[in-house]
Amino acid sequence: MESSGNVILDTMPNLAHPLFSAPVDVIDAEMVRGFLDLELEESFTVDYKRGFDSAAETVAAMANTYSGLILIGVDARQSDKNLPGPLVGVKAIDKDRLVSKMATTFDPPGWTPDVTPVTVDDKLLLVVRIDPDTVPRPLFHQGAVRIRLDGRNATADRRLVEVMFQQADAVSPQTYFSDPRFAPDNHAAPHNREAYRTTPPDLVIRAAASRPLRRNSARLRLHGTTVDALIQALSAPSFTGGHVLPERLHLFARRVDAQQYQEPWAIDPEHGHAWLVRLAAGHQAPSTQDGPRVRLECTVSLANNGTSLDVFFDLLFWTQGQKIADDLWVQGCYEAVRALTHDALPTLTERLLGTSLTPAPPIELHIASGKREQPSLDDTLSTECLGQRTGTGGLRRGTDYLPDELVATGDLSQAVTEALRNIALDWRYLHPHLPLMHD
Template sequence: MLIAMPNLAHPIFSAPIDAVDSEMVRGFLELGLEESFTLDYKRNIDPVAETAAAMANSYGGIILVGVDPDPKNTNLGGELVGVAPSEKDRLVSKMANQYEPPGWTPDVIPVTVDGKHLLVVRVDHHSAPRPLVNKHQIKIRLDGSNQYADLRMIEALFQQGAAPTPSYSSDPRFSPAHTATPYQGGEAPTVFIRAATSMFLRPDAARLRFHGPTVDALIQALSAPSYTGSSELSERLHMLLQQVGTHSYVQPWWIDPSHGHGRFVRISAGHDRSLVGQARMELTCTAALANSGSSLDVFFDIAIWTAGQKVVGDLWVQACYEAVHALLANALPALTGSLLGSAPVPPPPTELHISSPADSHFGLGNFLNTDALGPRTGAGTLRPAGEYLPEDVVSRGDLAAAVTETLRNIALDWRYLHPELPTLNA
């Protein structure tokens, strides 16, 4: 039985070079993963340069060299045959001479597993020039194969190569001021937490749209396991809501009827919206096929109404984790699995935002319990804040550490120099 791609990246994709050892590679091989957008097995170095260039023009990935295909399924890794130790230098030289523009090659990490000398070729698509040309050809990665890029894709790669790195401070999709949008015309939440990510899809993704199975996969990923098709919240999210209002009926996931079409869907769950003036919480997951369908934006929002009080205890800290966890461990893998057939490995850059649409004049200080952050240096209001999650920590699957580090950085922006955040329930 095949094992699906993990929801979060294996450490082999992001660990420091000196940490990629025989135990890590053996453990990765034991997963029995099929070749995909981000994984390939090669018996020798001959075809590696082409595949590495295709991955660089797509999502990046790992090529394990010295692994024979499985005789029953050539998309799986089989017997370890190994390569000569000198093949590392030959491969690096080959790529350096073939690639245009020159000056970039992927990491090539030698590892000995069960007496066989293997090469782990790790392609970081963020560091590669775009497009990366190999022997006068531009190829991209589709599923487990390399394909020629069409003119539209080549144009997109050139645009990406020239585009600046996105910033939450300038991107209106992620800015804290934008987070009140779903509640315009209603009672604005006291505190709003958003986890957001955006990723480039495959070159023919302009033809993609959301269908019933895709939306159902999203709902089921955020729901408790059930054989009846129920869309009740997962235990984690249900427990989070119970900390805000145990007296209130919790609505299961429902599709927002006022927002949705073939490339946009929003689902919500939580306490009844009619409970105006009472403490309550609402969860919202939004997915959009942006840029004519060539990229996927996914937001997971947690809106909290506190009935004029501060958020109880450290609930907001745990809520930040739950938003990130729901986005990266549930929503994003479900969407990309349905649209593309695999989870993104490694996960795309992810941002966390905290804002207060209810009262921007007095800031978040009126609504957040910041006792755990210790003494504050300076005065002024706690303004809405946003920060990227550390990609290396996210890639190794430690979301609790990633959220904690991000919140420490946000606390520093709020002038809390020595915050001691509570331990997250991961």
């Protein structure tokens, strides 16, 4: 299914191709050829150029929109100009010419994307990759702000330019901070679960992400077809013709309590409108049973006046006074990240942006109490695998971003491990021995 640094697309079709965000030093002819063999049409995030002359404008347009990938030295196909055709190659000096052109036509000056020369089938190609985390938006090109539409460039109007400047003033694109909207124990957040006020969960494991949307996204809606596609992506087909939890989530929930019965995904009756939908599923203990139980939730929001897509995947635990075993909560972190990255995000991106082959946005991982009055996790989590603690105080919420390069290559278990090591360090555990996560 996964191997170090490589993604087999025919078995994991929802993952972005590693060429979007793999480290520059691992981009090679095989990776580029594999991307070309997908025969992807030009789109918001993909473009092909015969030469470098018009590439600077497309770089600026992608930089101001969704970022993306440009392959230079690839001619258009005769039968369809939006598809890659024969490889024509470029000259070795064209890389320096392109970088120089961007440096003299971009404002603010000084920023250029990665430009990587790669020889494929004896033709020199330039792989231009625009990283959204480094772009000084709005980026002007020859005095205008370009934006990327579906397979073409356009000029932003005055209103959009003003919005870009406002966003640039509000947050630095070079730095990630934990988004307070994503914190499971933020009881002032609109995504807090009102249905559990009387019996809040003892533990919430949350994987969260936020992706910017195009400028007319205020008119986007979470239509029934979008929600239905999300339910199908998070489910497995049943022999009765319906949908049930996929086997891995089913088995995970059974580990919490083997006597629990399964509930398929359904819309939370308190959260089902065109801008915010929460799906709930999993194993709900019968009311007569006092043992542990677990609940799954996936919340989708068109936030910030429709300018961003926020997606949460939560595992909610009611422990009934028992501690959750090390291997169980660690595996739960992996399952939440996997469901978000493999299932929810690609499906929603495909429905709302028209393509799922876009770089994954930053993924946040949270471990928190669901109880306002008892924020400590000392009585909830077993921490034997974390070893000896060097500090004092209660065990509070843990939060970290997953390494982008590991998410991009599909190495989710290692990405979760790295995030959990950072969380353990915040909790004053210096040498954790985390259990293996099952792919």
